[in-house]
Amino acid sequence: MAAPVFNTNTDSLPVNPDLQKERATASFNVLELTHILDGGAEITKRRKELEALILSDPAFSSKDLLYLTKSEQYENALLRSVKLVQWKDKYKWSQEDVAMAQQINNSTEAITLHTDMFIPALQRLTSEEQRAKWLPLALKHNIIGTYAQTELGHGTNLRNLETTATFDAKMDEFVLNTPKITSMKWWPGALGKSSTHAIVLAQLVIAGKHHGLQAFIIQLRSLEDHTPMPGITVGDIGPKLGLNYVDNGFLILKNVRIPRENMLMGNASVSRDGQFKQLKSDKTNYSTMMYVRVMITRWAFGCLAGSVMIAMRYSAVRRQLYIDPKAGEVQILDYQTQQYKLFPALASAFAIFFTSQKLISDYNRELQNLIKGDKELLAEYHSVTSAMKAVCSDIMTDHISALRRSLGGHGYMNLSGISTAMQNSLSLVTVEGENTVLYQQTARHLLKQVARAMSGGTLTRSVAFLGQNLDSVPQLDSSEDCRNVHLVLKLYQKMAKRILVQAGTLLQTDLMKGLPEHEAWNKNQVTLVRAAKAYSLLHLVQCNVEGVEGLRKSVSPELVAALRRLCCLFALYYLESNAGLFMQTEAVSPSQLDIVRSTQMELLSEIRPDAVALADAVDMPDSGHKSVLGCYDGNVYERMYAAALGEPMNKTQVHPSYYKHLRGMIKGTASKL
Amino acid sequence: MAAPVFNTNTDSLPVNPDLQKERATASFNVLELTHILDGGAEITKRRKELEALILSDPAFSSKDLLYLTKSEQYENALLRSVKLVQWKDKYKWSQEDVAMAQQINNSTEAITLHTDMFIPALQRLTSEEQRAKWLPLALKHNIIGTYAQTELGHGTNLRNLETTATFDAKMDEFVLNTPKITSMKWWPGALGKSSTHAIVLAQLVIAGKHHGLQAFIIQLRSLEDHTPMPGITVGDIGPKLGLNYVDNGFLILKNVRIPRENMLMGNASVSRDGQFKQLKSDKTNYSTMMYVRVMITRWAFGCLAGSVMIAMRYSAVRRQLYIDPKAGEVQILDYQTQQYKLFPALASAFAIFFTSQKLISDYNRELQNLIKGDKELLAEYHSVTSAMKAVCSDIMTDHISALRRSLGGHGYMNLSGISTAMQNSLSLVTVEGENTVLYQQTARHLLKQVARAMSGGTLTRSVAFLGQNLDSVPQLDSSEDCRNVHLVLKLYQKMAKRILVQAGTLLQTDLMKGLPEHEAWNKNQVTLVRAAKAYSLLHLVQCNVEGVEGLRKSVSPELVAALRRLCCLFALYYLESNAGLFMQTEAVSPSQLDIVRSTQMELLSEIRPDAVALADAVDMPDSGHKSVLGCYDGNVYERMYAAALGEPMNKTQVHPSYYKHLRGMIKGTASKL
Structure with a gap:
């Protein structure tokens, strides 16, 4: 393509004046x-x-x-x-x-x-001897490994995985097989093309007897030339909505023989004569699973915060239409509807941040107790992490979708950065526990706590509100009340408690009617998930409030005030989004909902002067987020043009398909059918 | 790659027995x-x-x-x-x-x-002479055209388009220019690589005087070799979230000269001596715009219905976990939560279908009046089509996103069909009127109607409810009441009327306080959009009810019963989703909301036996939807494996990048940094 018609050298351009103004006026x-x-x-x-x-x-x-x-x-x-x-x-x-x-x-x-799963699994699941053999190889990257668990037919129901590892006592080997098409390993990252080894989860069979799922280390590819080993069929599973840079793979095993020592024997062992012994239950596995869920809340923050930063900067640069027709075109950030798309997303990013921070510090502080198997603590932490993984990824993806739309047509282009962020982040709602399944796990735990609260039992921290009398919580009677996040938090507690109690009652009623437990559960599944979501929102609000208040002494009052506005907006936004639940539980009355709404609108105006600065604080460099619309200097249009010039289809003035398809039609010389 | 390990020839396989069973038992x-x-x-x-x-x-x-x-x-x-x-x-x-x-x-x-814009614009905007010259060329495809309106800097605010067409009286030519980077044409489909001609919207300037936007036909590329004409810079704008098969393009004009006759002179003319004359206002343009919005509701139906069909079949085939742990793994379609993802989506597809049908028949019936400029009718139809374009595309994309998630991890693969459908359909919320802008247009019209209703004026059809006394609408006191869609419709009317009246009051109050109109509008923008959405839902419910009831005499009672269940579920689902609005307007009380919920759950059970059949009726052939998960025979896993074998990265056992990047690391021979 010829030289650009307009300047695309953004280094030569000053920062967009609208962004300069926004930055100069932050509080x-x-x-x-x-x-x-x-x-x-x-x-x-x-x-x-x-x-x-x-x-x-x-x-x-x-x-x-x-x-x-x-x-x-x-x-x-x-x-x-x-x-x-x-x-x-x-x-x-x-x-x-x-x-x-x-x-x-x-x-x-x-x-x-x-790094994230193969090495930790090696550390966790091996005997000392095995660790000494495999870990150095992995750490030096002389072998590249993956963790092959899910199969084509089973993702959530791991107990039904179908890959088998049969002990051949004569040869002192395990023989691994993929018995059916549904038993193919499917999804593991880096499996398709990269990995030389895999830790494979398979049903252990010794002399016809099943001993449950065990982990085996298998060599997939030659260390000489990377070709697949005998009996191994391996490949990439194909194009995905996002994350296409990862070679998620499939794996078929056909009479793959490995020495007995390749069963990872940290928690269970098989002896030379085929005796199976469970050494200990794998509690560290449990703790790893929870840790990954916590990390997902952290990623959710990163994805959302980056997208908010992009959308905020672009909305300050983009001018379109008028508020006052006599004045010029306005920054779209000045429209109330735009603020109501962006600011709750910003507030959610911070809520997720403080929640994630709390989860990580709890994890680090109590890791030893978790591993030791403090059952109460483990059950609570499992319930909370399941709920937070689900609700944070849900909230994050909802907002990123809305942010992408808030950019108008240009948000549909990959150069916006948000469309790609959205595609990648959408994986988080189904990986590491599908969200609907996770909410149900939390619901199960919560209903037990409701029963315990009713019988006067002691309650762990995150459900302490179930033991409180919340009937006489004060009402929201003014904008001032709405800004009292402690009061709003009480209303969340009241709502969540009543919703949970009601869900428990519905379930109980069906049981009393004689319905088997599993049927009663399925009949109330939607209600139970709704209750777990209500609790999840409460927990987010609580972490957010505690996080912001925790900064009070160490941070400037202006910043605390700015964060409080967001904290308050978050609580009110989700209160309104769930107004049905709040009204039904008499936590909020219809007329109070009007106050909630008008307070939100006041908050939008108050947040407006700080909006760009709050988003800037995310501080992701341009070369990191790669968004043409969200660059720091706001020279959006020059970058869009420059990006279009890079499109491969523009390498030639005339696309090769012209000669094949278009020319004949235009010239009327196309061969007839 | 070697021969497949498992059978991938689905022609040799029978229809999945679960699907057979579903189909055999439909009512x-x-x-x-x-x-x-x-x-x-x-x-x-x-x-x-x-x-x-x-x-x-x-x-x-x-x-x-x-x-x-x-x-x-x-x-x-x-x-x-x-x-x-x-x-x-x-x-x-x-x-x-x-x-x-x-x-x-x-x-x-x-x-x-x-076909969709260039030819209609030629028909609409040309003089008879121009039509005779250009139309045959276009119809025979001897020229390929596009419609270049939006620019980098202006999409919604068309009046501020910056491209200029200056009349050169001496040469009897127009000189077209792209004065600034923001004035580049950006987005038009088929502009990047395909089109030889474009109808370009530009500001007409004659002797320094501006005469507003006019349409000009410009040759972009040589008809001999397809290279760009002098002064034309044209190319593809780059990768998008979806629709990557279309060469959306950019266009820069530099002193591009066209004869005076290339201004399309159907509605305005410029004479040899530079006299500008407005011949008539372009009402057909208005009607085309509305028609395109109607067609979007039709596409929304197609996209959503196809995705529902895929998700429903897969959910009947996929088995995972248990309801009764003693029985086998269940079809995931048996989980209440899964039904609550799929059935409201199905119900929404039908609601959009009936709405679209009504809009099309209204358009066809009243086209002549619209063109003649029946102002009342035009304003109403404009308001309704804006609202329906927005709400149908919103509902459709929300459900498609949820349907994709309902497929679990496999929904993240492009072979699911839904991920691609989602990516393509997401364009519909911003094209042809960004939805938030459209809701505001509808709100403006509706508030006028509220004022008219209050002063006892006559009301057009779609807002007749504003003139009705809805205070004493009966209450929902039983599941039976909930199934009475006419009653539920009344509640939607009550809710919408009160929300609209309240929005009008809020706006009025701010005006009374002395706020200028534009400021008052922006201050209440979120409220106004909410009110327009409330009205939009009412309109959808109404079209749905009328559509289904209209079939009563011509269709079997079993089918009417099946459609009524969906119609009812749709109304109740969106009632619950907007419970805050219904409760606030006293259309529904908190205890009634419980009845709404339990009735929805009953409906899920009643719809369940017909679910696959209802989705099958969409009747999109496998080679059309291209979803491996949604194929008619339900042989999902074989097709997934076959699809993975087609992935280009599997053409070689070892990916070329192994030699470049991985080998050195594994062998420890990588060159140091």
């Missing part, structure tokens, strides 16, 4: 908030050092990444994986550095599963 | 419903003839379409466009045939804009 210090989101000024500093290294490398930041095919995306992600490993070794990165590097890269590497 | 005749959706048995027959022709052609049905790059997608879509033109000529297709062929092909051609 608080942006950097102070950035430090909070990073976890401290030192961490911000370190992040920026790592960003400078990573994002100056074209593999991470090239503009051409927008135009890659699936296969090229994979190749590029593999290169990123390799680079990160090399940098880690060269610069002796700490574990925190590695995590931060992943975060900077939005985890868009091909073989994250090697 | 009504599926074909009867298919005929209704098609518009009659004859049309179904004709559709199947066209499907047999079109979908047997690999350009339309090849499995490889799943794996194409953007450029290949475009090339394939261009081929489809050419084929459809050739078939149309060869078989002398009627206009209905052409529309049906497009529908069969989900409009996935590259140059639909030529």
Whole structure:
């Protein structure tokens, strides 16, 4: 293509004046908030050092990444994986550095599963001897591994996985098989093309007797030339809505023989003579599962915050139509409807942030007790993490979808950054526990707690409200009341308690009528999920309130005030979204709902002057988010034009298909059918 | 790749027994419903003839379409466009045939804009002389045209388009220019690579005086070799969330000269001496705009119905976990939560269908009056079509997103069909009037009608309820009441009327306080949009009720009963979703909401036996929807495996990037940084 008609060199352009104005008038210090989101000024500093290294490398930041095919995306992600490993070794990165590097890269590497699941599983599930053999190989990346659990026919119901590992006593080997098409391993990341080894979950069979699911380490590909080993059929599962840089794979095993020692024997063992022994139950597995769910809330924050930042900046730059027809076109951020799309999303990002922070600190503080098997604590933490994984990923994806729409037509382009963020993040509602299933797990736990509360039993922290008398909670009678988040929180508690009690009563009524428990459960499934969601929202509001109030002493009053406005908006927004539940439980009356609405509208106006600064605090560099619409300098249109010039179809003035299809039609010389 | 390990030849397999069972037990005749959706048995027959022709052609049905790059997608879509033109000529297709062929092909051609906008605009905007010159060329496809309106900086605010057409009196020519980067034409379909001509909207300037937006026909590319004409810079705008088979384009004009006759002079003219004359206002333009919005409701039905069909079949085939742990794994369609995802989506598809049908028949019946400029009628139809375009596309995309999630992890794969449907359909919420803008247009009209109702004026059909006394509407006191859709409809009217009156009052109060009108409007924007949405739902419910009741005499009672259940579920589902509004307006009390909920759950159980049959009636052939999960025979897993084998990355056992990036790391021989 010829030279650009308009200037596309954004380095030569000043920051968009609308953004300059927004930044000049913020009520608080942006950097102070950035430090909070990073976890401290030192961490911000370190992040920026790592960003400078990573994002100056074209593999991470090239503009051409927008135009890659699936296969090229994979190749590029593999290169990123390799680079990160090399940098880690060269610069002796700490574990925190590695995590931060992943975060900077939005985890868009091909073989994250090697580090995130294969190595932890090796540490967790092996005997000491096995650990000594395998771990160094994995840590040095002389083998690349994945964790192959789900099958074509079974994702949620793991107990019914069908892959078999049959002990051959004569040869002292296990023989692994994929008996049916539904038994194919399907989905594991890095399985399709990258991994040389896999930890495979399979039904252990010894002399015809089943011993449940066990983990086996299997070599998939030659360490010489990467070709699949005998009996192994392996490949990529094909194009996905997002995450196409990962080679999610399938695996078929046909009489694959492995030595007995390749069963991971940390928790169970099979002896030379075929004796199966359960050594201990795998509680660490449980804790890993919870940890991954906590990390998903953290990712949910990152995805949502990045998208909000993009949408906010673009909405400050984009001018369209008028509020006052006599004045000029306005920044679309000045429309109340636009604010009502963006600010609740911003508020949700912070609510998820504080919730995630609380979950992580609880996890770190109580990890030992969890592993020791403090049953009460474990059950509560499991219930909370299930609920938070579900509700945070739900809220995040809902808002990202709405943010994408808020950009108008341009939000439909990949250069917006949000369309890609949306596609990638949509995986989070089904991975690591499908959300509807998770809400039910939480509902089960909660109903037990309701019963306990009714019989006067002691309650753990997150359900303490079930034991409180919330009947006489004060009413929301003014905008001031609405801004009292502690009062609003009480109303959430009242609502959640009554919804939970009501759900329990409905279930109980059906049981009393003689319905078997499982039928009664299914008959009330929608009600139970609704109750778990109500509780989840309460928990989010609570974490948000505690998080913001916890900053009161260490942070400037202006920033606390700004965060309080968001905290309040979050609580009121979801109160209104669930007005039916609040009114039904008499937590809010119809006329009070009007006050909730008008207070929200007041808050939009109050948040407006800080909106760009609050979003700026997310501080994702342009080369990281890769959004043309959300760049720091706001030179949106120049970047859009530049991006279009990079589209591969523009490499030639005339597309090759013209000669094949169009020319004949235009010239009337096309061959007849 | 080697031969498949498992059978992937689904032709050799029987229909999945679960689907057989579902189909055998339906309460009504599926074909009867298919005929209704098609518009009659004859049309179904004709559709199947066209499907047999079109979908047997690999350009339309090849499995490889799943794996194409953007450029290949475009090339394939261009081929489809050419084929459809050739078939149309060869078989002398009627206009209905052409529309049906497009529908069969989900409009996935590259140059639909030529037929859908360029030719209609030529018919509408030209003088007789111009029509005689251009129309035959366009109809014979000797020129390919697009309609270039929106610019980088202006989509919604068309009056501020910046492209200029300056009359050069000396040369008797117009000189077209793109003065600024924001003035680039951006988005028009088929502009990037396909079109030889464009109708360009530009500000007419004669001797320094502006005469508003006029349409000009411009040659973009040589008819000899397709290279751009002098002064023309044109290209593809780059990758999008969906619709990547269309070459949406940008266009920059630099002193592009066209003869004076290339201004389309049907509605305005410029004489040789530079006299501008407005001949008539372009009312047909208005009617075209409304027609396109109506067609969007029709597409919304098609997209949603296809996705429901896929999700329903898969949910009947997929078995996972248990209701009764002693019995086997259940069809996931038996879970109440799954039903509550799928059945409201199904019900919504039918509600949109009946609404769209009503809009089309109103349009056809009253087209002449609309064109003649029956102001009342025009304002009402404009308000209704704006609202229905917005609400139908909103509801459709919400449900498609939820349906995709309802498929669990496998819904994340493109082979699910729904992920692609979702990506494509998401364009409909912003094109042809961004939905938030449209709701406001409707709100403006509705508030005028509220004022008229209050002053006792006569009201048009769709707002007649505003003149009714709805204070003493009966209450919902039983499941039976909930099933009385006429009663529920009254409650929607009561709710909508009160919400509208309240919105008007809030606006009025702010005006009384002395706020300028535009400020008062913006201050109440969220409320006004909410009110327009409330009205939109009422209108959908009303069209749905009328549509189903209208079938009573011509259709079997079993089918009417089945459709009534869906009609009722739709009304109750959106009542509950908007419970806050219904309770606030005293249309429903808190205890009544419980009855609404339990009635919905009853309806789920009653719909369950017919669920697959209702979805089957959509009757989209497998080669049309291309969903591996939603195929008629339900042999889901075989098709998934077959699809994975087609993934380009599986063409070689070892991916080329292994040699570049992975090998060195694994062998420890990678070059150091």
